[in-house]
Amino acid sequence: MSGFPVRETSWVGGQRTQGTRVLNRMVIAALLSLSQFAAVSEAQKAIEKPAVVQPGAPGEPTKPLPTDTHAKLPPISRADVDFMQGMIMHHSQAVEMTALIPSHTENGAVRALGARISSSQADEIRMMERWLVARGQATSMQMPGMPGMDMQGNSMALMPGMLSPEQMEALRKAHGAEFDKLFLSGMIQHHGGALVMVKDLFNSAGAGQDAEIFDFATDVDNSQRAEIRIMQKLLEELH
């Protein structure tokens, strides 16, 4: 574990300690010390404080925690950050694909579906950017050798399910029913990749424990699964 080494002075349990700790420890300690001051006068008033306890595994005893315990968050992992950065890239291609619809097809069902995908994925890109910015992370993958980048740093190796440059080119050139077919089959492939990404995320050690990323990834899985089913039906109707 590395962190932000800072000089720290904290008062914990009335004992003055000094040392080098990571920032987050300092933050918690600082806040604890504030609440400790408050707790002194509170204690005089309240005879019986609420219990703070943590059960054990089934059959194991429940242990008391200090009454001034504060909550802590589970870790987030490299896999979480990779997932968000990769999904921004992934979603961006979906938005790019749907942007072709107005000039390439008159099919009402495809148009409606495309508008829906476009609006929800654009919204989700904003959410993912917020998540990353809030954690001091870049919103795109910038390092060579990362998933999705070839050794030249170009996004040649794509996220799962993304259309190849050749597929995108074919889509741009197609019109009418041919476009509909390529769009639907392409988007099914694209969404299928998102499901793989979610599966990979939840199969990575320590990943998906952050509440926001858990909810988002769960949503991607549920909603894109449903959209695949709808696109499969539309595709059948075209044949």
Add this chain to the structure above:
Amino acid sequence: MNLTRRMVLSLAAMAAVLIFPELSHTQEPKPAPAPGQTQTSPQEQEKPKAQADPFAAQPAPPLPPGTKGSDVNDPRAKLKPGMYDAGETAKGMKHVAFVKKPDAFQLQATSSDDPSVQKMLGQLGVGSAEKMPKGMQMVIAQLAFANSDFAFQGNHLFQGNFYGVNIYDISNPAKTSLLTSMVCPGGQGDVSVYGNLMFMSVEMPNGRIDCGAQGFPPEPAPEPGHEKDRRLPVPQKERFRGVRVFDISDIKSPKQVAAVQTCRGSHTHTLVVDPNDKDNVYIYVSGTSFVRQSEELAGCSGEGPEKDPNTALFRIDVIKVPVAHPEEAAIVSHPRVFIDPRSGVINGLNNGGSHGKGEEKPRDTDQCHDITVYSSIGLAAGACSGNGLLLDIKDPVNPKRVDAVNDPNYSYWHSATFSNDGSKVVFTDEWGGGLGARCRANDPNKWGADAIFNLKDEKLSFANYYKLPAAQGDTENCVAHNGSLIPVPGRDIEVQAWYQGGVSVMDFTDPEHPQEIAYFDRGPIDPKMLVLGGDWSAYWYNGAIYGSEIARGLDVFELTSTDLLTQNEIDAAKSVRVKELNVQNQQKLEWQPKLVVAKAYVDQLERSQALPKDQIASLRKAIRNAEKSHLKEKQVAKLKAMTGGLESGAGTAKTHADASRMQALAEILKHPVA
């Protein structure tokens, strides 16, 4: 709440940053780019230069043609924002207590102006301490510690939380006080109680069998040159996703006695008590999240039904809990409630519709979100993502679907409430997952609303929608959410939570014309960005209304009389006492034949003008005299003498509701009790 939605939070995800030691490795110095290589990806180049602030709330799109929005002139539309000092307004109810979320369930209690907060944000070096919206600085990682659903028993209130459960003493509701904070993370912390047992839902990957808050360690960074290698799944045998069972005989120290693992975890669960089985209780588990790998829990498969007929999708799970031996709790069935009975395919229901036209995603029906059981009529109402289901639960281990409905305005079927006589079901649509602002002036009032259905001969038929009538702001997450019946005799009344839309009390006695009769609301947590908050659940329990405020804590309310609800009606509701309340395990409400109940009926018959004024007056006089005399024989005889007129009136009453009131009133007057 279904927190699985787009528009995910501007949420205080934020300060998460502050507390992530393990994240820091991602901030290690990055290798210098190879010569001649650009660091800018093609995607970045395509982005407009002036990127919109990703934290800013988005205004609503224009109202779709032919739809109506909510009322911007309502006093609730523009209340002062604030975490603990927001403006409040109420009608027909009084805010009697507020208890702040305990410290054990908060990272810290701070205000954004606190110098220590400013300092630590600066020290983080994310370079965005100033850019970071104030609300974000103030409310840190709330979703991980969000308050969720309630259960009640005797003088105890159990408030679920993504981080555990808090238990409160409500012997005096106005002086509600915290007894126990039980730390046991894993979300959402949906909670039920039965005798000495407490049940709790866990769905997130940070859930641990031992209730530890540390989660699981992240994978170490890959060796140089192996970044692209596909890694093998890492099963975590210590992980827990499913339903925990606690012994709560010592209310200050709940003890975990069982933890039943499921493939999809438990987003919500429902306690089912079989009237014919005293030795066991059952738990219906609704899982909405990903299916875990079989390496972690044997037999779990997330494949489609075509590939794997044993998929963990398209089913619910039923846990049997022997009351005398809760440690033996185990899954006993996986009912395929979406099966097509003719073809036998297990994905026989498809999503019931969406808000179409580019607004919202459709939902597939491969999961239930929540199930409300009403054992005394042998039915359950399942709110199952793309559909509303009616289940026959006379054999609780093998529920069978008897009807399913969809609705073109519905996005996500979320929860259900039966009317007390079982003739109606109120479903909710959690459009936007509870994380989005969906009660804005431009949000259609049929989207994210209640849908009231008539229920007759095991068939559901749509009657009308009800949505919070007051417009809410861009920074207030708001949509239909959890509610319970208020036991006012002679009427169907539900109190319901609408997240930052507050609490709304709705009369749906006439399902075609639902009407709001009381409300409470607060201003948004933050004026500029949507910070997740508001009421998750609002339930009536033995005379008071409790609101589970996601970010702020716990609210207690009392009803106050208005034209739309008299003091007699409130007192009659208060006369109903229950020992335990798990709202999704609906119990038949019963009123003792007390004169206060009779007075409530008289008020209702006056309001609906079902009886002439002089008959109302003489009924009131007779009841008053009987009360004064402490039910002396002579006065009671006078009451009995008035029942003939009521019974004949019932035969000619204009509405079924008034006929029922007259009959019920006559029954009380025949045999009143003190």
